[in-house]
Amino acid sequence: MNHSMVSEFVFLGLTNSWEIQLLLFMFSSIFYMASMLGNSLIVLTVMMNPHLHSPMYFLLANLSITDLGVSSVISPKMIYDIFRKHKVISFGGCIAQIFFIHIIGGVEMVLLIAMAFDRYVAICKPLHYFTIMSRKMCLLLLVAAWIIGFIHSVVQLGFVVKLPICGPNIIDSFYCDFPRFIKLACTDTFRLESMVTANSGFISLGSFFILIVSYIFILITVRKHSSGSSSKALSTLSTHVMVVILFFGPCIFVYIWPHSTSHLDKFLVVFDAVLTPFLNSVIYTLRNKEMKVAMKKVCSQFIIYGRIS
Numbered sequence: 001m002n003h004s005m006v007s008e009f010v011f012l013g014l015t016n017s018w019e020i021q022l023l024l025f026m027f028s029s030i031f032y033m034a035s036m037l038g039n040s041l042i043v044l045t046v047m048m049n050p051h052l053h054s055p056m057y058f059l060l061a062n063l064s065i066t067d068l069g070v071s072s073v074i075s076p077k078m079i080y081d082i083f084r085k086h087k088v089i090s091f092g093g094c095i096a097q098i099f100f101i102h103i104i105g106g107v108e109m110v111l112l113i114a115m116a117f118d119r120y121v122a123i124c125k126p127l128h129y130f131t132i133m134s135r136k137m138c139l140l141l142l143v144a145a146w147i148i149g150f151i152h153s154v155v156q157l158g159f160v161v162k163l164p165i166c167g168p169n170i171i172d173s174f175y176c177d178f179p180r181f182i183k184l185a186c187t188d189t190f191r192l193e194s195m196v197t198a199n200s201g202f203i204s205l206g207s208f209f210i211l212i213v214s215y216i217f218i219l220i221t222v223r224k225h226s227s228g229s230s231s232k233a234l235s236t237l238s239t240h241v242m243v244v245i246l247f248f249g250p251c252i253f254v255y256i257w258p259h260s261t262s263h264l265d266k267f268l269v270v271f272d273a274v275l276t277p278f279l280n281s282v283i284y285t286l287r288n289k290e291m292k293v294a295m296k297k298v299c300s301q302f303i304i305y306g307r308i309s
């Protein structure tokens with residue numbers, strides 16, 4: 001911290017137009033609350049229903065926990081700042097934001113790959129499902145997700161945290177992340193920018209390809225052994241593919257084209273920070289009958305409990 005001469009950063013926000021600010025405020029508040037509610041409900045439902053104690057639902061509940069984090073790293077500060085003239089964040093706050101964005105982003109990516117692997121085993125090796133996706137395996141995947149997320153975040157931050165920042169301390173966005181943070185340094189940052197593009201960009205792109213290829217592979221297997229269960233498998237797969245595209249699309253754009261002059265990346269981040277976690281919870285529950293039934297039970301239990309007490 002001694003190296004930098006700025007102690008805080010000023011955000012320019014997303015736009016100056018009052019109408020768009022109002023729209024953004026309503027949009028983000030509604031979807032932020034809906035996403036917190038939906039994902040908490042998923043976690044509760046999976047924890048409270050013994051017959052949902054299977055690898056797929058454990059991974060889903062863990063994805064929901066991660067989604068609670070995804071929406072909370074950027075959105076509350078963004079919503080709080082929307083109508084403020086002077087939007088500031090401390091140096092430490094900025095670094096913390098970058099740190100958590102990349103841990104949670106990393107965990108989410110690994111979990112999505114783990115969920116694809118789970119579907120692969122369930123569909124292509126159904127007889128060995130419970131031996132392969134054992135309790136140990138689930139725990140291993142979960143621990144791996146957090147370790148990979150942590151390493152991914154710390155490695156990049158290690159390069160950036162000591163950068164001499166001499167100002168201006170203005171960030172043309174509403175949150176802190178590498179592409180715009182690095183631009184504030186007063187040294188040549190070309191190599192750092194390449195490192196971030198390689199680390200964050202190619203990891204997103206790589207995970208995206210792994211996922212798409214594994215889903216295509218599963219699809220081919222399903223079509224070969226087409227049976228009664230294949231249409232159900234297909235509908236589960238299509239929801240997973242939707243989530244993957246929604247999550248990775250903005251990530252890939254932000255990190256692979258960090259130098260684009262358009263402001264499209266800022267709007268795309270709103271999408272990832274607010275909308276995707278909400279859509280995840282909706283997509284996974286609305287298209288899953290077991291989950292819907294279990295959720296209704298949990299909700300009615302709460303209502304009954306509320307009436308008694």
Ligand SMILES: *[C@@H]1O[C@H](CO)[C@@H](O)[C@H](O)[C@H]1NC(C)=O
Nearest residue numbers: 043046058061062138139142
């Ligand atoms: C997350 O996954 C682990 C490993 O399978 C599991 O033990 C845990 O219960 C899951 N968390 C939730 C909230 O379901």
